[in-house]
Amino acid sequence: MAMKRPYPGVAGALVTTSPFIIADAWWVYGGKLVETWWLLGAAALTGLVLLLAGITLRRRPYSGRILTTIGVVCVLALHGPQLLRAPGWTLVMLLLSTATLAMLWSGGGSRYRFFLARQPERASRTRGAALAGVLIWLLTDFREGAFGQPLAWISLAAALLVPFGFTLYWLLRSWRDHRYRVVLLGSIQVACTVAIFLDWGDWWQQITWLVLLSAAAALVLPVHSRAGLERVDWWEPILGHPERLLVATFVGLCLAGTFLLALPAASTAQRGVGFVDAAFTAVSAVCVTGLIVKDTPVDFSFAGQLFLLILIQLGGLGIMTFSTAALRLLGRRMSLRQEGAVATLVSPKDRSQVFASARRIVSFTLLSEAVGTVLLAPLFLGYGDSVPRAIWRALFTSVSAFCNAGFALQSASLIPYQTSGAILQIVAALIILGGLSPALVLTTTRRFRKGAPPPAAQAQIALASTALLLLLGFFFILAAETPNTLRDLSFWDRIHNAWFQSVTLRTAGFNSVPMEALRPATITLAMIWMFIGGSPGGTAGGVKTTTAAVLALAAFTAIRGQTLASAFGRTIPHRSVYKAAAITTVGVVSVFGALTAIQLTQAIESLPATFEVISALGTVGLSIGATGHLDGVGKAIIMICMFAGRVGPLTLFIFLSQRATSLPWKRPEEEIDVG
Numbered sequence: 001m002a003m004k005r006p007y008p009g010v011a012g013a014l015v016t017t018s019p020f021i022i023a024d025a026w027w028v029y030g031g032k033l034v035e036t037w038w039l040l041g042a043a044a045l046t047g048l049v050l051l052l053a054g055i056t057l058r059r060r061p062y063s064g065r066i067l068t069t070i071g072v073v074c075v076l077a078l079h080g081p082q083l084l085r086a087p088g089w090t091l092v093m094l095l096l097s098t099a100t101l102a103m104l105w106s107g108g109g110s111r112y113r114f115f116l117a118r119q120p121e122r123a124s125r126t127r128g129a130a131l132a133g134v135l136i137w138l139l140t141d142f143r144e145g146a147f148g149q150p151l152a153w154i155s156l157a158a159a160l161l162v163p164f165g166f167t168l169y170w171l172l173r174s175w176r177d178h179r180y181r182v183v184l185l186g187s188i189q190v191a192c193t194v195a196i197f198l199d200w201g202d203w204w205q206q207i208t209w210l211v212l213l214s215a216a217a218a219l220v221l222p223v224h225s226r227a228g229l230e231r232v233d234w235w236e237p238i239l240g241h242p243e244r245l246l247v248a249t250f251v252g253l254c255l256a257g258t259f260l261l262a263l264p265a266a267s268t269a270q271r272g273v274g275f276v277d278a279a280f281t282a283v284s285a286v287c288v289t290g291l292i293v294k295d296t297p298v299d300f301s302f303a304g305q306l307f308l309l310i311l312i313q314l315g316g317l318g319i320m321t322f323s324t325a326a327l328r329l330l331g332r333r334m335s336l337r338q339e340g341a342v343a344t345l346v347s348p349k350d351r352s353q354v355f356a357s358a359r360r361i362v363s364f365t366l367l368s369e370a371v372g373t374v375l376l377a378p379l380f381l382g383y384g385d386s387v388p389r390a391i392w393r394a395l396f397t398s399v400s401a402f403c404n405a406g407f408a409l410q411s412a413s414l415i416p417y418q419t420s421g422a423i424l425q426i427v428a429a430l431i432i433l434g435g436l437s438p439a440l441v442l443t444t445t446r447r448f449r450k451g452a453p454p455p456a457a458q459a460q461i462a463l464a465s466t467a468l469l470l471l472l473g474f475f476f477i478l479a480a481e482t483p484n485t486l487r488d489l490s491f492w493d494r495i496h497n498a499w500f501q502s503v504t505l506r507t508a509g510f511n512s513v514p515m516e517a518l519r520p521a522t523i524t525l526a527m528i529w530m531f532i533g534g535s536p537g538g539t540a541g542g543v544k545t546t547t548a549a550v551l552a553l554a555a556f557t558a559i560r561g562q563t564l565a566s567a568f569g570r571t572i573p574h575r576s577v578y579k580a581a582a583i584t585t586v587g588v589v590s591v592f593g594a595l596t597a598i599q600l601t602q603a604i605e606s607l608p609a610t611f612e613v614i615s616a617l618g619t620v621g622l623s624i625g626a627t628g629h630l631d632g633v634g635k636a637i638i639m640i641c642m643f644a645g646r647v648g649p650l651t652l653f654i655f656l657s658q659r660a661t662s663l664p665w666k667r668p669e670e671e672i673d674v675g
Helices: 008-029 037-056 061-078 087-104 121-142 150-173 179-198 203-220 242-262 275-286 302-317 319-329 336-346 351-382 387-402 421-436 438-448 457-481 491-506 520-532 545-559 574-601 606-617 632-658
Strands: 565-567 570-572
Touching (some): 008 037, 008 061, 061 087, 087 574, 121 150, 121 203, 121 275, 121 632, 150 179, 179 203, 242 632, 275 302, 302 387, 351 421, 387 421, 457 491, 457 520, 457 545, 491 520, 520 545, 545 565, 545 570, 545 574, 574 606, 606 632
16 A cells, blocks of 8 residues: 555645646636736746645645645635636635635544545545546636637646546556556546547547546545545445435436537537536436526437436436336345435335335326327327427427426427417426325325325325415416416416416426516516425425425414414424424525525626526526526536535435434523514
8 A cells, every 4th residue: 555645635636736727827817928927927836836735745744735825825816807807706716715725724624534634645646636637627618618729728738637647657556456446447548548649639629538537537546434444435425325325316417417418419519519508408407497508409409308308307206216116127125224225215104115115106207207298299299290209399398397397399488389278288287296296196196095094294285285386376477467478368378378387487497478578576476486396205396385384384373372383183293393494494595695696706687696596496497587698607506506406405304304313301491582
């Protein structure tokens, strides 16, 4: 085993970052960088300081940390002129710099011990360099073509060649200890090297191959435990922890979708849609949101649309449900730890019913989508589509509707069919079924069997709150929009469109009327409905209908001077009220945090920005025009919102459920004045 030294990962990252400073400075100053000798000298000196910091950290940690701090301060100083021109990127650089210094000067505290502990030098240094290379490439790509000049991309290529060299060195020195990893990573490095020579002349594609090697190295290289006594793999901390497993599976699905949608074959353009737009679209599809920066029927080929359909389906059902059903079909059995994690996500009361619950959910989903396809295909055929086109449009629409995704094969969503009540009602029914969750629908239908017990209070609360929201939204939209967006429609078409918009506001992201033309009062209602979302276990986002219902019941109970809330003959325990309050509070804080980030970095008015943030966090997908004005930073913020909105509420609920404890004693009570 190689000698252990302090901060090998940070050292590798600093060495990788040092050449990139020239490219970064080019983005800030442009041609002025080479015209002004002291600017170029300052950028070169900053890179040299970071290089020396990375080298010094190996033998003199304290001096290395001082040099790192000086280098970070110099980087921030170089970014001074862009403070007003691009505040978003200034904020990103400030956050990255603060995080780096916080980890480096934390003294190896428990929070950062895994990253900063004394690890075997070669593997940890290579992983740090690889992760830095991936981050540099992401920053470059999100700047949307800012590095078109030779000086900039040569500097970028030099930075990405550092992890290439570290990886090669690790391969040559680690054959005896990690034979299988060496074979795997060596094969990837050879393949990337061949691809680089085949794409000679296309500098961006060559750099992309270098980044793919860095990403592979970060995953394949061995990791050691905090004590450094046993080898562990990157997936070990994930398995057995439901909240980590849920997040990790969706991250993996988003990354895979980004790669597929970035392929030239997925786009109608020769060079593809670009990494940033592919990532945005993939996250939107996996998180079943529906916000788009590319026109689905125009910018994506049939292959790209097929990739989108698969991502929507997997994201809607949840990758865990598919994995559970697939393992059952293959005749395999999970470990007890994996089975416990899946049981928490699928949520059956009996762990032995994990596979059965997953199978029922998948079967109901596929059956609902198949029925929707059969019903919609003749209707689309009547609108002039050919038979293959009508079937494909019907299948895509059914899956997107049931999964509450909001993606459509029409540039104007369902506005072209606003006079077809049948299409609107079929799509609305699919949205409601998906938003309620298959498990809830199946539980409710069993009530009609002879001798079946009454449904649980949660099912009744979910159904009652959903019906109330749908009816309130329907009457409000019908009254508010009849003199506006529904003015030119017949009476029955107004009924169909008002109902459809009430259904889609909370969950789906389809629209049959122009969203930008809605009255301000309707937009306000839409934001409230989007924040609430659908029911637990369904494909919809939001804080969930049951959460809103529990808080409303608790408030009504407090107003009446009582202490225990109840519904449908059941008392709601205080811990459920606390969970509902926690989820709602986190949701409100997330809205304000994301909205502040958007307002700091984007030139977008407050109302469209607020609508966009709530739509993303609620995984709804409706927009009143803000999506098209987002730059790289804005797209990244909305992607984070979509991902957090998809996995956040369930992850938080699992986290709270697993940590429910009762104190052996009780502190003295004291009334606190509120309100």
